[in-house]
Amino acid sequence: MKVVLLDRDGVLNEDRADYVKNPSELVLIPGVGAAIAHLNTAGIKVAIVSNQSAVGRGIISTSMLEQINAHLLSELRRAGARIDLFLVCTDAPGQPSQRRKPSPGMLREALTHFRAQPSEAVMIGDQLTDLQAAKAAGVARFLVRTGKGAKTQAAGLPADILPVSVYDSLMDAALSLAPKA
Numbered sequence: 001m002k003v004v005l006l007d008r009d010g011v012l013n014e015d016r017a018d019y020v021k022n023p024s025e026l027v028l029i030p031g032v033g034a035a036i037a038h039l040n041t042a043g044i045k046v047a048i049v050s051n052q053s054a055v056g057r058g059i060i061s062t063s064m065l066e067q068i069n070a071h072l073l074s075e076l077r078r079a080g081a082r083i084d085l086f087l088v089c090t091d092a093p094g095q096p097s098q099r100r101k102p103s104p105g106m107l108r109e110a111l112t113h114f115r116a117q118p119s120e121a122v123m124i125g126d127q128l129t130d131l132q133a134a135k136a137a138g139v140a141r142f143l144v145r146t147g148k149g150a151k152t153q154a155a156g157l158p159a160d161i162l163p164v165s166v167y168d169s170l171m172d173a174a175l176s177l178a179p180k181a
Helices: 032-041 062-078 105-114 128-137 149-154 170-177
Strands: 003-006 045-051 085-089 121-125 140-144 165-167
Touching (some): 003 170, 032 062, 032 170, 045 105, 062 085, 085 105, 105 128, 121 128, 121 170, 128 140, 140 149
Parallel strands (some): 003 121, 045 085, 121 140
């Protein structure tokens, strides 16, 4: 695998029903820094592709989103992890562009950035929209049971997005991609 595409909320940090509205509300899920560092050591590029509709909904400003994401990157760096590309879509759900998941725009941007083919990438998410975007972009699909993942799995995965590999955590998914790093 050449590229791992990660959703943010529910995969890297605890998902909040009321959105992450400032850096102090962003709480990393235990082990995500080590999981990303493991992928880095294995030579796999790591990109975040995240819908952040709190901006489009007027809940937070673009500047606040940048502060939240800078805090995330800082916390990951402290854990020895590196993010190679960070893409966000701030569209509100009622006014989506081709970048907003389940559309594949951000995933395709990341593939172009890394000069990777879809067969060289995997999307790791916790929601159906992550898996749908991955299917549309032609990349492999991993569901983690963190965030909304267990609920997504329990609801049943539609046949048209299969196959989907399911893991308890980002570390479990990372170890499946790079058993020895």
